[in-house]
Amino acid sequence: MAAGKIMNGYLCANGWEETLSRELSAAGVGEHFHSPAAGLVVGESHTSGLRYEPIFARQWLPSCIAVKGTSLTELIQALGAALDPVLDSNPLPWTMHCCTPDFYSEDSTHYEFLSGRAALLHEKFIQRMAKYRKRTLEKYQNWETIDEKRPCFIVQAVLTDTDCLWVSTSRRFKTETGRFVPFMRSLIPGSIPHDSQAPCRSYYKLEEAWQQAGIFPRKGDVCIDLGAAPGGWTWAAxxxxxxxxxxxxxxxxxxxxxxxxxxxxxxxxxxxxxxxPADWMFCDMIVRPMATLGLLERWLEHKACRKFVVNVKFRGKEPETILTAIEELRHKHQLTKLIIKHLYYDRNEITLIGGL
Structure with missing residues (x-):
């Protein structure tokens, strides 16, 4: 690895690794991006490169390394050897999240055979810390209950095979959009509560878009839902x-x-x-991507809404032409706070969240 560079990783939906690798390379935030396992992309980059917020990434793995062991016991020993120096010198409360990469992919069964092993690894590692690193363990706080608003140190352990674990250690930091990453539980994709009255699956897509952007309709806001049936997005508003x-x-x-x-x-x-003008415009229609962008541009030109959530659907996994058109739209209408994400609930589509 080149001097002054570190290995950083990103988790994405299964099947989108090449798309994410191309995006990261094109953004100039690093080099040698590749996918060592389904749902995982790693590459060399400067620390500053982490501030870039990739469209197709669902979680950051800063300063990550691969840890290997032929048995669970060996894997925990290797994990301890990697983490002990870091955690012993860390003054902050720390937390740990163990999972497989498809934790960030809806309905994926790719790593189903490892899901129990990831939970067991977490349990056994904490037991190991209680035995050999009691003082360090005093600073440990559970992932489910830690206060996300206070500074903390995050350990992510991502199991990609029975004998391989990708480990990331970092404090949280701000991206170029002002969001703190790595994401903790409130922004973990797929964390939208179930609603038995939701008319369709797309309801969760809009809820996630609001969650990711940190903006929500207020009581009394006027929203226009284009192509609303059967009413998923309407219901959310x-x-x-x-x-x-x-x-x-x-x-x-x-x-x-x-x-x-x-x-x-x-x-x-x-x-x-x-x-x-409305407060919000929503669009989740099944039309050609350039037609969707044309619709959005008409609304922007007429200043017909203050904020919008628009879903752009496309075929295949090479959306670069569409992304170029979106960037042109961003610059033309000065959409400085536009967020573009491949959401947890998105399939062959991306979601735009922004406003004038």
């Missing part, structure tokens, strides 16, 4: 006290249709334009 104009020729679920703050406009979502 209604739950937060917003008033929603749901635009679609198709039917909404009855409990959405009959909500007192829902107005069902039986119209073409692609062509719809409100008489006065």
């Amino acid at each position: 209604l739950k937060r006290g917003a008033r929603v104009v749901a635009v679609d020729f198709a039917e909404l679920k009855p409990h959405v249709e009959n909500h007192p703050h829902c107005e069902h406009s039986i119209d073409n979502g692609y062509a719809f334009m409100p008489a006065r």
Whole structure:
């Protein structure tokens, strides 16, 4: 490895490793990006490169190394050898998250055979610390209960095979968008609470978009949901006290249709334009990606909304042309706070969250 560089890792959805590697290389944040295991990309970069927020990454693994052991006992010993010097000298409370890479992929079974081993490894490692590193263990706080707002040191142990573990140690730091990474439990993809009344799966997509951006509709906000049926995104906004104009020729679920703050406009979502600016515009329509971006541009030109969440769908796993068009839109309309993410609930699509 070149002098002054460290190995950094990123976790992504299974099958998107090459897309993420190309994105990181094109952004100039490092080199030699490759995927040693499904859902994991690693490469060499300067520390400053970590401030870049990749579209296709779902978690950061700063300063990561591979640790190996032919048995669970050997793996824990090797993990201890790697972590003891770091944790002994660390003055902050520390926490640990053990998982497999597909913890960040919806409905993945790629690492199903390792899920129990990851939990066992965490349990046995803490037992080992209690025996050999009692003073260091005094600073340990459980991942599920640690105060995310206070400074802490994060250990991530990502099991990629029975004998291989990728280990990352770091404090949290700010990305270029001002978000703190590595993500802790409140921003872990897939952490949206289940809603038995959600009309469809896309409900979780919008909730995650708001969660990732840290902005949400307020009570009384006016939202326009283009292509709303069966009402997943409309329902998410209604739950937060917003008033929603749901635009679609198709039917909404009855409990959405009959909500007192829902107005069902039986119209073409692609062509719809409100008489006065809305607080939010939502769009999750199945149309060509450039058509979706064209729709967004019309709304921006008319200043028809203050904020928006737009889902852009595409085929394959080479969205570079689409990303170029999005960057042109960003610069043209000065969308300085635009967030572009391949969400946990996204498939062949990316989600744009932004505003004027």
